[in-house]
Amino acid sequence: MTTTSDTGRAAPAREADALPELRSVWWEGGMRARAEASIAAVLAELPRLVREAFRVSWRASRARTAVIVGATLGSGTMATFGLLATQQVLVGLFSGGPTPERVRAALPALVALGALTTVRAALGAATGFASNGLTPLVDRSVQRNLYETTTRVRLESFDQDTFSDEMERAWRGCDSTTFLVQAAINLLAGTVSLLAVAAAVVVIHPLLLPALFLATAPGAWAALRAGHLQYQTYLAGTVRRRRLYLLNHLMAVRDPAAELRSYGLRTFLLGQYDRVMTAETAIQLRLARRVTVTTSVGAAIGGVATAAVYVLLGLLLVDDRIPLSAAATGVIAVQAAQRALSTVTYQVDRLYTEGRHFRDYTGFMERADEYLPPPAGALAPDPLATLSLEDVTLTYPDRDAPAVAGVSLRIRAGQMVAFAGENGSGKSTLAAVVAGLRTPDSGVVRWNGVPTTDLDPDLLRARIGVVSQEFHKWPFSAATNIAMGDIDHTPGQPRIEAAATKAVAHDMIVDLPHGYSTMLDRAFAQGQDLSGGQWQRITAARGFLRDTDLLIMDEPSSALDAPAEAALFDAVRARHGVKTTVLITHRLANIRHADVIYVMHEGRLVEQGTHEELIAAGGLYAKWFRLQKLGYSDD
Numbered sequence: 208m209t210t211t212s213d214t215g216r217a218a219p220a221r222e223a224d225a226l227p228e229l230r231s232v233w234w235e236g237g238m239r240a241r242a243e244a245s246i247a248a249v250l251a252e253l254p255r256l257v258r259e260a261f262r263v264s265w266r267a268s269r270a271r272t273a274v275i276v277g278a279t280l281g282s283g284t285m286a287t288f289g290l291l292a293t294q295q296v297l298v299g300l301f302s303g304g305p306t307p308e309r310v311r312a313a314l315p316a317l318v319a320l321g322a323l324t325t326v327r328a329a330l331g332a333a334t335g336f337a338s339n340g341l342t343p344l345v346d347r348s349v350q351r352n353l354y355e356t357t358t359r360v361r362l363e364s365f366d367q368d369t370f371s372d373e374m375e376r377a378w379r380g381c382d383s384t385t386f387l388v389q390a391a392i393n394l395l396a397g398t399v400s401l402l403a404v405a406a407a408v409v410v411i412h413p414l415l416l417p418a419l420f421l422a423t424a425p426g427a428w429a430a431l432r433a434g435h436l437q438y439q440t441y442l443a444g445t446v447r448r449r450r451l452y453l454l455n456h457l458m459a460v461r462d463p464a465a466e467l468r469s470y471g472l473r474t475f476l477l478g479q480y481d482r483v484m485t486a487e488t489a490i491q492l493r494l495a496r497r498v499t500v501t502t503s504v505g506a507a508i509g510g511v512a513t514a515a516v517y518v519l520l521g522l523l524l525v526d527d528r529i530p531l532s533a534a535a536t537g538v539i540a541v542q543a544a545q546r547a548l549s550t551v552t553y554q555v556d557r558l559y560t561e562g563r564h565f566r567d568y569t570g571f572m573e574r575a576d577e578y579l580p581p582p583a584g585a586l587a588p589d590p591l592a593t594l595s596l597e598d599v600t601l602t603y604p605d606r607d608a609p610a611v612a613g614v615s616l617r618i619r620a621g622q623m624v625a626f627a628g629e630n631g632s633g634k635s636t637l638a639a640v641v642a643g644l645r646t647p648d649s650g651v652v653r654w655n656g657v658p659t660t661d662l663d664p665d666l667l668r669a670r671i672g673v674v675s676q677e678f679h680k681w682p683f684s685a686a687t688n689i690a691m692g693d694i695d696h697t698p699g700q701p702r703i704e705a706a707a708t709k710a711v712a713h714d715m716i717v718d719l720p721h722g723y724s725t726m727l728d729r730a731f732a733q734g735q736d737l738s739g740g741q742w743q744r745i746t747a748a749r750g751f752l753r754d755t756d757l758l759i760m761d762e763p764s765s766a767l768d769a770p771a772e773a774a775l776f777d778a779v780r781a782r783h784g785v786k787t788t789v790l791i792t793h794r795l796a797n798i799r800h801a802d803v804i805y806v807m808h809e810g811r812l813v814e815q816g817t818h819e820e821l822i823a824a825g826g827l828y829a830k831w832f833r834l835q836k837l838g839y840s841d842d
């Protein structure tokens with residue numbers, strides 16, 4: 208730990224010897240679980256995980272799963288017969304008589320062994336082919352299921368931390384599913400190989416079975432034991448890397464570079480670096496020592512056990528209890544079993560850690576019902592005549608005060624209405640309720656007198672367009688970004704350009720390197736990013752293209768220059784009397800001509816009327832309008 212003569216700088220480094228705890232991250236969950244689980248717990252979990260892996264694999268492709276299982280079992284059977292054939296070859300070779308005769312005697316078994324090996328190789332190739340093709344199918348099946356759910360859940364779900372967290376874990380769980388399936392297949396192959404060897408040695412000589420067990424069990428135990436420590440070491444490594452990443456961002460990137468220099472933070476940060484690295488490196492070294500000891504002890508025990516088995520075979524041989532061919536096959540069997548076992552132990556660890564993430568996925572999918580919208584009505588909404596809110600209240604999760612409290616209002620077809628109010632007064636939330644994106648906790652929203660809960664939500668939303676304040680920058684071309692306003696009807700270029708013109712976006716798009724085909728994301732080879740105001744024009748164009756009964760525009764001009772803003776509001780006013788528009792904006796001059804202005808204050812509707820009525824009433828609206836007007840006057 209670094210201390211400096213400058214006490215002011217060194218003080219924070221001495222605050223505590225222990226490093227501050229890092230927030231746990233979801234992708235470490237599987238490794239952490241394996242590092243903490245006992246061998247018994249890991250083994251107890253295996254049957255269920257293997258079952259689940261094969262269930263997923265079966266759902267993704269029955270044919271491929273059947274090929275994998277069939278070929279793996281077939282390969283195991285070939286391995287058993289292969290060992291038996293090996294023994295027969297040895298029987299022939301170790302029999303009495305001249306060498307050519309011994310070779311001749313061994314020939315049929317040798318031919319059988321060759322045939323078995325060939326078939327086994329073919330079965331291995333079939334397994335490889337089927338499992339390679341299975342991976343994308345499994346991937347697709349689980350991801351599709353997840354995205355089916357995440358695109359259907361209620362919008363409110365995203366406000367809950369638990370949902371976002373669970374969704375992120377479930378997403379990681381999708382990737383784990385393919386690893387889980389691969390691990391289960393490999394585990395099956397390893398186990399079948401092991402059983403195949405065991406079956407063969409029992410047939411050759413029953414005494415070989417305990418010998419086989421003795422030669423393999425200690426090594427397997429040591430490998431599983433080392434698994435704990437290896438995962439702990441890995442975890443310690445990631446903690447170190449994460450801490451380093453934080454410091455790297457303080458010392459080697461552009462953003463903090465100026466403050467680092469102007470406040471003379473170099474020594475302080477280097478001190479932090481030394482402190483972190485000294486502590487974390489010590490942890491890693493300690494663990495590395497333990498892993499080395501455990502694996503060395505395991506290897507030593509395994510080596511001693513194997514040697515003991517060879518001695519045992521020698522004694523049995525000397526004692527004439529087993530023939531030479533059986534002893535020699537026993538040696539081959541021990542080596543084959545040790546190879547199979549090292550596959551098995553590795554796959555056990557992998558299955559367990561990936562299984563943890565897979566459980567996140569299945570758990571999320573099981574709980575997904577909680578997040579789905581309640582069963583909705585099936586009535587098709589008629590074109591809008593009136594839209595009314597009756598005593599509507601909505602409180603966000605983890606918030607005490609409602610965002611919208613007891614609001615009642617009525618919007619008639621063809622009207623242009625406006626929501627005004629301070630930041631956080633509930634305008635956007637109210638607009639989301641009107642748009643059918645959020646369901647109020649209490650109160651009723653009626654479309655032509657029919658509660659919206661009785662209407663088909665998709666058909667209802669098809670009659671509403673929303674130009675959101677928090678719009679998304681879709682990574683598609685400019686044309687597609689606009690066409691997405693009515694994607695089901697694949698709008699043609701003339702419609703797209705007409706909408707862009709209304710939103711003052713046409714000229715700007717034409718000036719892009721590839722015009723309407725320009726990709727609006729720099730991830731693409733010739734992609735472009737746009738300025739905030741340019742994006743806002745594209746978003747407004749999307750709303751105009753939708754051309755629905757009701758268009759809700761939430762701060763559509765906050766980033767627009769003055770001419771663009773004026774043109775946009777001309778286009779909005781052109782809807783007046785034809786289509787219905789709800790406008791939200793802080794620039795009150797833009798809503799002077801609205802039929803009704805609803806004024807929100809702390810979630811409540813506190814004033815309503817035309818501009819003139821509200822000015823005459825001398826309330827909040829009149830005050831804000833006066834303030835804005837003052838800003839433009841010369842006084």
Ligand SMILES: Nc1ncnc2c1ncn2[C@@H]1O[C@H](COP(=O)(O)OP(=O)(O)OP(=O)(O)O)[C@@H](O)[C@H]1O
Nearest residue numbers: 366603606610628629630631632633634635636637
């Ligand atoms: N997703 C959310 N989760 C929790 N609270 C929210 C969420 N969205 C908004 N709020 C809170 O609800 C209240 C109303 O927010 P809303 O966005 O409706 O206000 P607004 O009038 O549109 O504000 P602005 O003028 O700043 O856009 C605020 O207190 C806000 O912090």
